[in-house]
Amino acid sequence: MAEVKTAEFKQASGRAIRNPGIQHALDHVMSHFTEARAAVIEADYGDESWESMRTRAAALKSHTIERLDYYLDLVDKNVRRNGGHVYFADDAAHANRIVLEIAERAGVKRVIKSKSMVSEEMGINPALEGAGIEPVETDLGEYIIQLAGETPFHIIAPAMHKTRQEVSDLFQDWLKTAPTDDIKRLCVIARDALREKFEAADMGISGANFVVAETGTVVLVTNEGNGRMTTSVPRVHVAISGMEKILPAMEDLPLFLRLLPRSATGQRITSYNTFVGGPRAASDEDGPEEFHLILVDNGRLNLLKDEVLREALNCIRCGACLNHCPVYRKIGGHAYGWVYSGPIGAVVTPPMTNTKIARDLPFASTLCGACRDVCPVKIDLPRLLLHLRQRVAEGDGVDGPANGWSERAFARRWYNAVKTRKALESSTRLARMLQRPIVRRGVIRKLPLPLVAGWTKDRDFPALAPKPFRQRWREGLGGD
Amino acid sequence: MPTPDEHENKEAFLKRVREALGRSEPILHTPDHASLKTTPPRQEEKVRTIQAKVEARRPQLIARLAEIAGAASWNVHRVNTVEGAAATVAEIAGRANAKSIVRSAEEVFSRVDVDGALRRRGLSWTVLASGGRRRRSDLKRLAFASDLGITGVTFAIAETGSCVITPRRGVARLTSLAPATLVLIVEAEQVLESLDDFFAITRLGYQRDRGRSPSYFNFISGPSRTADIEQTLTIGVHGPGEVHMVLVGQ
Amino acid sequence: MTIKAALCATCLVDQFYPEVGEAAVKVLRHLGVDVSFPEEQTCCAQIGFNGGYRREAEEIARHFLDVFEEYDHVVMPSGSCASMVKVYYPELLAGDSEALERAKALGERTHELTDFIVNVLGVTDVGAASSGLVTYHDACHLLRELHISSEPRALIQEVDGVELQEMAGCDTCCGFGGLFSVKFPEISAAILNEKLQNIGASGASTLVANDCGCLMHMRGAMQRRGMNVRPMHIAELLAEGLGDASPPQGSR
Numbered sequence: 001m002a003e004v005k006t007a008e009f010k011q012a013s014g015r016a017i018r019n020p021g022i023q024h025a026l027d028h029v030m031s032h033f034t035e036a037r038a039a040v041i042e043a044d045y046g047d048e049s050w051e052s053m054r055t056r057a058a059a060l061k062s063h064t065i066e067r068l069d070y071y072l073d074l075v076d077k078n079v080r081r082n083g084g085h086v087y088f089a090d091d092a093a094h095a096n097r098i099v100l101e102i103a104e105r106a107g108v109k110r111v112i113k114s115k116s117m118v119s120e121e122m123g124i125n126p127a128l129e130g131a132g133i134e135p136v137e138t139d140l141g142e143y144i145i146q147l148a149g150e151t152p153f154h155i156i157a158p159a160m161h162k163t164r165q166e167v168s169d170l171f172q173d174w175l176k177t178a179p180t181d182d183i184k185r186l187c188v189i190a191r192d193a194l195r196e197k198f199e200a201a202d203m204g205i206s207g208a209n210f211v212v213a214e215t216g217t218v219v220l221v222t223n224e225g226n227g228r229m230t231t232s233v234p235r236v237h238v239a240i241s242g243m244e245k246i247l248p249a250m251e252d253l254p255l256f257l258r259l260l261p262r263s264a265t266g267q268r269i270t271s272y273n274t275f276v277g278g279p280r281a282a283s284d285e286d287g288p289e290e291f292h293l294i295l296v297d298n299g300r301l302n303l304l305k306d307e308v309l310r311e312a313l314n315c316i317r318c319g320a321c322l323n324h325c326p327v328y329r330k331i332g333g334h335a336y337g338w339v340y341s342g343p344i345g346a347v348v349t350p351p352m353t354n355t356k357i358a359r360d361l362p363f364a365s366t367l368c369g370a371c372r373d374v375c376p377v378k379i380d381l382p383r384l385l386l387h388l389r390q391r392v393a394e395g396d397g398v399d400g401p402a403n404g405w406s407e408r409a410f411a412r413r414w415y416n417a418v419k420t421r422k423a424l425e426s427s428t429r430l431a432r433m434l435q436r437p438i439v440r441r442g443v444i445r446k447l448p449l450p451l452v453a454g455w456t457k458d459r460d461f462p463a464l465a466p467k468p469f470r471q472r473w474r475e476g477l478g479g480d
Numbered sequence: 481m482p483t484p485d486e487h488e489n490k491e492a493f494l495k496r497v498r499e500a501l502g503r504s505e506p507i508l509h510t511p512d513h514a515s516l517k518t519t520p521p522r523q524e525e526k527v528r529t530i531q532a533k534v535e536a537r538r539p540q541l542i543a544r545l546a547e548i549a550g551a552a553s554w555n556v557h558r559v560n561t562v563e564g565a566a567a568t569v570a571e572i573a574g575r576a577n578a579k580s581i582v583r584s585a586e587e588v589f590s591r592v593d594v595d596g597a598l599r600r601r602g603l604s605w606t607v608l609a610s611g612g613r614r615r616r617s618d619l620k621r622l623a624f625a626s627d628l629g630i631t632g633v634t635f636a637i638a639e640t641g642s643c644v645i646t647p648r649r650g651v652a653r654l655t656s657l658a659p660a661t662l663v664l665i666v667e668a669e670q671v672l673e674s675l676d677d678f679f680a681i682t683r684l685g686y687q688r689d690r691g692r693s694p695s696y697f698n699f700i701s702g703p704s705r706t707a708d709i710e711q712t713l714t715i716g717v718h719g720p721g722e723v724h725m726v727l728v729g730q
Numbered sequence: 731m732t733i734k735a736a737l738c739a740t741c742l743v744d745q746f747y748p749e750v751g752e753a754a755v756k757v758l759r760h761l762g763v764d765v766s767f768p769e770e771q772t773c774c775a776q777i778g779f780n781g782g783y784r785r786e787a788e789e790i791a792r793h794f795l796d797v798f799e800e801y802d803h804v805v806m807p808s809g810s811c812a813s814m815v816k817v818y819y820p821e822l823l824a825g826d827s828e829a830l831e832r833a834k835a836l837g838e839r840t841h842e843l844t845d846f847i848v849n850v851l852g853v854t855d856v857g858a859a860s861s862g863l864v865t866y867h868d869a870c871h872l873l874r875e876l877h878i879s880s881e882p883r884a885l886i887q888e889v890d891g892v893e894l895q896e897m898a899g900c901d902t903c904c905g906f907g908g909l910f911s912v913k914f915p916e917i918s919a920a921i922l923n924e925k926l927q928n929i930g931a932s933g934a935s936t937l938v939a940n941d942c943g944c945l946m947h948m949r950g951a952m953q954r955r956g957m958n959v960r961p962m963h964i965a966e967l968l969a970e971g972l973g974d975a976s977p978p979q980g981s982r
Contacts, residue, residue, distance in 0.1 A: 010914065017920045029711045046639070046674075063513060069497040070507040076490065082695065088493035140717060141708035159708055167709055187706060187714040194718065199624050214516060215686050225657060225704040225719025232653040232696075233620065243497070249515035250683045254675035265707075268552070269640040272719065273699040281695045285609050285652035286619055297493065305500035326903040330920040364914055366907025366921075367780065369874035383821075386780065393782030403782075407913075411778060415786040418741070418773035419793070428745055443953060454915030458922070459950030462746045469739045469748035473767045477755060 001092035001298070002123045002151070006337035006349060006358040013331040013364075022161050022332050029160045033323040036266020037374070046258070057255055058378040061314035064246055068304065071213040071246045072295060078216025082278030084291035091298045096127040099205070099238060102292055103133055106236045108202040114222070114230040115139040116207030117317060118240045118296050120152065120339045124205070135205070136197045138226035140190050147174045153333040155340065156264050156319040161332060194226070204230035204288070208241035209316070210256060211293070214249045218293060220274040221260055231276055237288035239276065243295045244313035256316065259376040263318035299352030308387045312347050314377045321371035321381060327364055336361065343371040343381045350388055359402050362388035425470075432464050439463040523684045530677045539730050541638045541671045546727060549641035552702040553715065555724045562592045565728045569630060569663055570597035572724050576661045578628035581605035585650035588632035588665050592728065605630075609650045623654035628661040629720070634697070635681075636666045636725075639674040642701040643725065646694050656700065662720035664700070668729035733851065734764040736801035740808045741773045742942035750942060753969035754807045754843055760972050761851055770797045775822070776814040780908050784822060791819055795832050803850065804840040807965050809872025809941050812842040817875045842872060843965060844940060848881040855888035859971030864892050865934035867925070867948070868901040869941035882940055882964055889967060897932035899924070906947035922951055929959055937961045
């Protein structure tokens, strides 16, 4: 499984905030995404309102997740009826083994990959390399970060943090091409390099944006054309999907084909939508001879079994929550330390990986709710974050409380101070005495306490008012 | 026949999913989901309604398709006759200075005499179809070496400015994917209004041909594009960067 | 029929910004409201709830119900505290059907200050007078949980001598988030920085918000930087030019 580096969240966030290149990229790219999304939604092409579409989509996904076993079974039956193979992978290691077995049986030496977040979870590339197979990312952004040896910075735009200069340097190092600052030229370099790979590949590994249970169809939503190459040219096609990406019926697709591109890139529709129903028919001119679909758990069961967290499985991986999140917009994707970032990353990472390693994530949010407003399937992300916070603070029935002593002490102090009026009045009276040495002209410039010291680095902290409101009320404001 | 290792895990996997959802028994009947439960007769009725609508509103739908596609970076060419269509295709090939033209083997070419029009311009082409005679590697090589592809479509969708390509005998996937320039011939009767129309029709097809419906189909809704470098739009990455829609008839 | 309302000061107003409470009382009395202050009030429990301490938060919430449910209306000069009561108490108390009913009933009668003035009292011109360009910050809970955004703006625009000047990103989070601001101070400060830039760029001389959490956060940095913009709670703006805050005869 891809390494979980979330324990370094605070340090990594700090580094991102202090990195002018990353800040510049975030400023530029995020507003591009949010403006494009707003414009395409406002253009309002159809009879159905955006709000109505979201509501229907949320209900449909919840319906599907509540019956996931039924629909997984239906996918299996229909893909096999189409002549494909279906596998149920418990975890990343299991999924990697399946891919390697398929590759070995088919004598595969060269693999091309189109975008798949699940394959990032799996860490499939090192696994393939370990077996002497060369995997090449064909999505331009994924290709760039593959050359750079990095993880994706954003769900939709994995290389958004790279400048054209950095991309040129990468191509110069790896492809021996001449440096250039012309973006069109850089794309041509990538196109030419990858074109040979397309032609020579034995196996294509793709993700899946949706899997239609009724017909056993894997749906890819793309712009570049590499998705089509990956699923058409090599003789073996392996599609990897999280087990939750299912839609029940073919006629459910229009709704999601409208919601996803608008939410993700502000497009009415992407350049390509590819619908894979299995291997080529005997009478087809080209296409893969083998089709394999791997449905992956890898921790999704932990979301499924929690009645509140289950909603997170409705996610269609559009990235809108990232684009609107005040936290993501300052720290970018790498700080989250795993595959998924932004609000959805903060929700799924602790249950899917290990709560203790990722325990900071649910707290790294102001709960502003901007994500919930833009989610095309109306996932109540703040509610899920609050639920995860409770699990950290109070234990989740399996693990005990996982937060630090200073926070537990703070919580206990708060509770004891607000239980009753008397408790409040006596604790604040004490605090007023204690604050006197550090108050200057009504403010505190340096707070020497653990947990809260960070505040005063950039901000003054207010002093407790000499006379609280309740005292003023008693002394006359309230009347006789 | 599933390989032995494929199903060893399925029952255990589904059982865990069931238990996570708080159920001990599997669901045996089709869930109450309208899209799943529409029976073939009702689906046929639905499709007949769509066909009637599409026929009645044909001119508006064609105009809408042209408008949406044009705004999405298609080069849209509207022609009234099949002769005009053939001439337009050849003209596009000429202007593109195409050296290596490929086309599919489809019914539309018996109506639209692209071959004749190309010939008159002194252009040559290859039919990228084998019926099993041409080797897979040859077809691939030819496709990757081509610079202009010409195919028909199975449908066009006005709502999204999309053409639907359904690979089958005579229609190789690579014909509409490998060349840098792509020309698609859309006939008036192929134009649908919406995604809903298309999937209703496709579903009926699936219901009728239980498991033998297309193994693959594709929407093409514009040129290949990316904004992966500095969020700057570049047209033409791995798929065709220049796409032409020749819209025949009204 | 005189409207009677209990003021829930909220702990930040009570202990740090009592002048905001005074201003709220002044405005409400000016509009003819008979204002009470139940002295047993302590906290709405949001701090504990947001930290994940639901057991403790539940107890504090029950205390809130005990203190306030005898009153016709509860008015709170804070969007986040009002949303805690109206939106999150039902979630917090979902396990106890009796407490849940009490919470829902009280939630209906609980309002953030501007919500109360505009939607319960039906007033947009309170009779206040001030001067200058005012820009308004949409506090997140007020905006997205309680859907209050036109009411404060209507009230500001009716203040004599004042012009509302919207800032870019007025509905973007200020980076406070309660516990977040101390647990992740660097991220919080980075978010705040953008907000302050927007405030500065608006050209306004006054910043108004309905939430002392946001204000405490923004004011703290504005003071540190010596920004020439006056941060104030909307209650303070609405109290300007209204006269003194003496209670009507015989009230308590």
